[in-house]
Amino acid sequence: MRRIFQFLLLLVVLALAGIGAFWWWSDQPLSLTAEKVEMAVPPGASLRTAARKAVDGGVRAPADLLYAYFRIANSLANDQTRTIKPGDYEVTRGMTPRALLDKLNRGDRIVLALTLVEGWNFRQVRDALAKADYLRPDTRDMSPDDIMKALGKPGVHPEGRFFPDTYNYAKNSSDLAVLRQSMQLMDKRLEAAWEARAPGLPLKSADEALVLASIVEKETGQAADRPEIAGVFINRLKIGMRLQTDPSVIYGLGEKFDGNLRRADLTTDTPWNTYTRVGLPPTPISMPGRASLIAAVQPAATRSLYFVARGDGSSHFSGSLDEHNRAVNKYQRGSK
Known part of the structure; x- marks a missing residue:
C-alpha cells in the first residue's frame, strides 16, 4: 500500500513538474529561423491550424505543443471574445508563445501604410493604390462609376471625394477598404467644415464648397x-x-495635357474651363486637405479679385485689373 501511495505521489509530482515546465515554456522566447518570420492565418482557422501555420512560417517549436498551449490558455481565459483573428502576422525574435497567442487574439496583424497626397486627382489615387505593397487590387478592373457604386455612392463623381491622409491597412487588405476609409473621412471633414461656414457665402451646398476647396x-x-x-x-x-x-x-x-498650358487651351470649352464658363466647375478637380476645406468656407475678408504667383511660392493679390497687370509684369515677365 505504501508503495502504491509513493507511486501515486511520484505521478503527482511529475505531473506538477510537467505543468510547471509547460507554463515556464510559455514565457520563454521562441526559436525562429530568422530575426523575424511571418505566418498567415486563414479565415475560420482553428487553433491547431494556427499552430501549424506558425511552424510553417519559421517558428521552431512542435506544432502539437503550440496547439496544446493555445487551447489550454484560451480555455482558462474563459472569455468568449478571445479567439484568433485571420490575417498575416509577424513573429519577432524574443517573442514567447504567450505573446504570440495574445497577438493572434488581438488581431495585431502586419500593418502597412499608404499616403494619399493633397492635390492629387482620382487617377493619381488609383495609381497609388495599384503600386501599394500587399494591397489586394479589387478595383483594378472597375470603372470609376463601379467603384463609387461599390462604396455606396452610385452616381457620385469620385473626384475630390477622398481625404488626403496616411491610411494603415492589414497585409492583403482590399484597396476598396482603403478607399472607403478615405471617403468616410472626407465626408466627416467636409460636414464639419460646412457646419462652420461663414455667413453670406455664394455657395449653395457642401458639395460646392468641396469644389471650391479643390481649386x-x-x-x-x-x-x-x-x-x-x-x-x-x-x-x-x-x-x-x-x-x-x-x-x-x-x-x-x-491626359491630353502635356505640361504646357497654351492660349488655345484657355479658349477651348470644356465643363471645367473656367475661362469660358461662369461659376464653379461641375466637380472637384483634386483632393483638398483640411486647410483648403476651411479656407473655402471661411475665406479672408478681402477686396482682391486677382492674384499672381511671385515665384517664391507666395502670391501677390490685387483689387483692380491695372494693379494685377503691373504685378504680372513684375513677377511673371520681369519688367518694372
Whole structure:
C-alpha cells in the first residue's frame, strides 16, 4: 500500500513538474529561423491550424505543443471574445508563445501604410493604390462609376471625394477598404467644415464648397495664402465674374495635357474651363486637405479679385485689373 501511495505521489509530482515546465515554456522566447518570420492565418482557422501555420512560417517549436498551449490558455481565459483573428502576422525574435497567442487574439496583424497626397486627382489615387505593397487590387478592373457604386455612392463623381491622409491597412487588405476609409473621412471633414461656414457665402451646398476647396488646393503655393485665394474666388462668384483658374482648365484637358498650358487651351470649352464658363466647375478637380476645406468656407475678408504667383511660392493679390497687370509684369515677365 505504501508503495502504491509513493507511486501515486511520484505521478503527482511529475505531473506538477510537467505543468510547471509547460507554463515556464510559455514565457520563454521562441526559436525562429530568422530575426523575424511571418505566418498567415486563414479565415475560420482553428487553433491547431494556427499552430501549424506558425511552424510553417519559421517558428521552431512542435506544432502539437503550440496547439496544446493555445487551447489550454484560451480555455482558462474563459472569455468568449478571445479567439484568433485571420490575417498575416509577424513573429519577432524574443517573442514567447504567450505573446504570440495574445497577438493572434488581438488581431495585431502586419500593418502597412499608404499616403494619399493633397492635390492629387482620382487617377493619381488609383495609381497609388495599384503600386501599394500587399494591397489586394479589387478595383483594378472597375470603372470609376463601379467603384463609387461599390462604396455606396452610385452616381457620385469620385473626384475630390477622398481625404488626403496616411491610411494603415492589414497585409492583403482590399484597396476598396482603403478607399472607403478615405471617403468616410472626407465626408466627416467636409460636414464639419460646412457646419462652420461663414455667413453670406455664394455657395449653395457642401458639395460646392468641396469644389471650391479643390481649386484652392491646386492654386496655393504657400499655406498662408489659402484664405486670401479663397476670398478672391468668393468675390468673383458674388459678382458673376469668371473664376479663370488654370488648374481647372488643365483638369478638363485630362491626359491630353502635356505640361504646357497654351492660349488655345484657355479658349477651348470644356465643363471645367473656367475661362469660358461662369461659376464653379461641375466637380472637384483634386483632393483638398483640411486647410483648403476651411479656407473655402471661411475665406479672408478681402477686396482682391486677382492674384499672381511671385515665384517664391507666395502670391501677390490685387483689387483692380491695372494693379494685377503691373504685378504680372513684375513677377511673371520681369519688367518694372
